[in-house]
Amino acid sequence: MSAIASTAPGDAPAAQGTVAAAPPRWHALARGGVALIVPALVGLLWWLSAEHEWIAPQVLPHPLEVWRALQEAVVSGALWDNLLISAWRALGGFVLGAGIGLLLGVSMGLSPTAKDYLHPTFKAFAQVPVIGWLPLLMLLVGIDEALKIILVAKAAAVPVALNTLKGIEGVPTRWVEVARIFGYSRAQLLRHVVFPAALGPIWTGVRYGLTHAWLALVVVELLASSEGLGFMIVYGRQLFQLDVVLAGVVVVGIVGYALDRGLAAIEARLGRWRREAF
Amino acid sequence: MLARAFQAVPRPVRGWVLPVLLLLLWWAALRWQWTTSPLLVSPLQVWDKALSLLSGGEAWAALGASLRRDLIGLFIGASAGLLFGATLGLSRWSERLFGPSFHTLKQISLFAWLPLISLWFGLGDPAKIAFIALASFFPVVLNTFEGIRATPPELVEVARVLRFSRAQLLTRVVLPAAAPAIFTGLHLGLIYAWLATLGAEYLMVAGPGIGGLLVDGRDHFWMDQVLFGVILVGAVGMALNTLAAIIERRALAWRGRSAGLF
Numbered sequence: 001m002s003a004i005a006s007t008a009p010g011d012a013p014a015a016q017g018t019v020a021a022a023p024p025r026w027h028a029l030a031r032g033g034v035a036l037i038v039p040a041l042v043g044l045l046w047w048l049s050a051e052h053e054w055i056a057p058q059v060l061p062h063p064l065e066v067w068r069a070l071q072e073a074v075v076s077g078a079l080w081d082n083l084l085i086s087a088w089r090a091l092g093g094f095v096l097g098a099g100i101g102l103l104l105g106v107s108m109g110l111s112p113t114a115k116d117y118l119h120p121t122f123k124a125f126a127q128v129p130v131i132g133w134l135p136l137l138m139l140l141v142g143i144d145e146a147l148k149i150i151l152v153a154k155a156a157a158v159p160v161a162l163n164t165l166k167g168i169e170g171v172p173t174r175w176v177e178v179a180r181i182f183g184y185s186r187a188q189l190l191r192h193v194v195f196p197a198a199l200g201p202i203w204t205g206v207r208y209g210l211t212h213a214w215l216a217l218v219v220v221e222l223l224a225s226s227e228g229l230g231f232m233i234v235y236g237r238q239l240f241q242l243d244v245v246l247a248g249v250v251v252v253g254i255v256g257y258a259l260d261r262g263l264a265a266i267e268a269r270l271g272r273w274r275r276e277a278f
Numbered sequence: 279m280l281a282r283a284f285q286a287v288p289r290p291v292r293g294w295v296l297p298v299l300l301l302l303l304w305w306a307a308l309r310w311q312w313t314t315s316p317l318l319v320s321p322l323q324v325w326d327k328a329l330s331l332l333s334g335g336e337a338w339a340a341l342g343a344s345l346r347r348d349l350i351g352l353f354i355g356a357s358a359g360l361l362f363g364a365t366l367g368l369s370r371w372s373e374r375l376f377g378p379s380f381h382t383l384k385q386i387s388l389f390a391w392l393p394l395i396s397l398w399f400g401l402g403d404p405a406k407i408a409f410i411a412l413a414s415f416f417p418v419v420l421n422t423f424e425g426i427r428a429t430p431p432e433l434v435e436v437a438r439v440l441r442f443s444r445a446q447l448l449t450r451v452v453l454p455a456a457a458p459a460i461f462t463g464l465h466l467g468l469i470y471a472w473l474a475t476l477g478a479e480y481l482m483v484a485g486p487g488i489g490g491l492l493v494d495g496r497d498h499f500w501m502d503q504v505l506f507g508v509i510l511v512g513a514v515g516m517a518l519n520t521l522a523a524i525i526e527r528r529a530l531a532w533r534g535r536s537a538g539l540f
Contacts, residue, residue, distance in 0.1 A: 035377070037375060117293070120293035139501060153285065222481065223481065237393040244459055
């Protein structure tokens with residue numbers, strides 16, 4: 001827990017003391033307050049510089065303007081529409097990509113033969129980032145929904161496949177040996193040993209997959225779209241409405257954050273059996 | 279039956295089966311004209327295009343420009359990331375002050391920064407380099423911070439008992455312990471920087487670069503150039519990755535030996 005933070009010899013016991021004792025509630029509150037100092041200072045600086053026009057409003061609009069743009073987008077329903085479209089694309093692509101990734105990862109993890117055949121091509125395919133595939137796919141499938149779904153799926157599939165493969169390969173051989181001694185059938189071995197042991201890495205892969213899917217979606221929408229959050233940002237930039245751009249960035253950030261937190265919460269829930277087992 | 283056929287192929291050949299099949303499919307589509315789309319170019323055409331772009335120097339110029347941006351951006355981003363990550367890792371106060379803000383900012387999809395950066399820095403090289411630096415900054419900070427935090431407390435205690443000075447503690451204990459994580463961060467930073475280079479060149483087309491090559495090919499419907507660009511992107515990514523892995527292995531070679539001693 002306490003590693004290097006308290007390198008000054010004097011405060012080491014104190015730091016450890018607070019960790020050992022259950023921290024009182026004001027302590028958590030104080031910590032939250034400290035965390036807010038920097039954002040508050042930055043916000044204040046932003047406000048002051050906008051108020052006194054130290055920075056041109058074309059470069060950094062007033063925070064109130066951004067807030068107003070955000071409000072306007074919410075009231076007019078534009079934000080909601082764009083958000084819904086983006087979410088739908090991200091989800092569709094993610095489900096498709098995670099499915100393919102799981103399939104690839106499991107087959108490569110369980111069968112060395114499949115790995116021999118698939119892995120080099122998969123690696124070469126994964127090596128080119130989403131933006132590299134974009135122009136090629138634009139020529140092949142146009143700039144419709146298919147383009148977005150395929151690219152989001154690709155972005156999600158690669159981390160899921162890689163982590164699934166690693167997870168399954170990382171199952172300790174000893175456990176498999178024990179299962180063999182107990183005379184487990186292949187199905188039992190998979191169900192009771194391999195998958196539970198590989199669940200952690202697989203879930204990490206899914207989490208990365210979702211994050212990457214969201215990242216890829218924003219890219220695709222920035223480059224080739226006429227609706228969605230990414231488009232909202234590009235549109236704002238073209239009209240030099242920086243308040244809209246900033247509002248879009250904020251929403252993109254919030255969605256990304258919410259996705260990650262949501263998955264972390266599910267992970268905490270799913271992982272509960274682990275602690276019971278030991 | 280089928281499984282046995284799969285296993286009959288000698289192992290080193292297996293990896294080539296799928297690419298060769300895909301190439302055959304490509305060739306067959308041309309040979310029997312499954313589609314008359316002008317977008318379907320022959321593998322030979324791509325090869326010719328590659329040769330002409332390489333011998334004409336355009337490809338090298340694009341490659342050079344992209345790599346230059348990539349490395350400058352990476353250098354700036356990684357240096358700033360190392361400093362910031364180390365500060366967060368070494369001082370609990372700075373973590374409390376900056377940590378939450380950093381973790382929130384890092385959630386913003388990387389490419390959402392691009393429009394902002396292009397408004398702030400224009401469309402030229404400064405904007406691209408700023409974006410690349412930002413892309414490599416986040417993974418380096420995160421891994422440096424986590425690596426330093428994960429230094430085994432026993433090691434630090436031993437160092438205290440031996441009355442190491444703060445500088446000694448840092449250079450002899452903390453940094454070596456955190457080195458693998460730091461290298462992971464740098465490696466990730468490299469991957470992200472390359473991704474960002476492409477993205478920056480793609481969204482802010484100005485001056486030579488591989489992204490420009492791709493956009494140019496797409497706008498003129500030159501499928502051969504697009505395909506060559508995609509292959510180039512993959513090859514550079516792979517080369518950078520391999521290089522980083524080699525450097526990492528070299529730099530961390532001492533760890534293998536010390537682990538053997540315990």
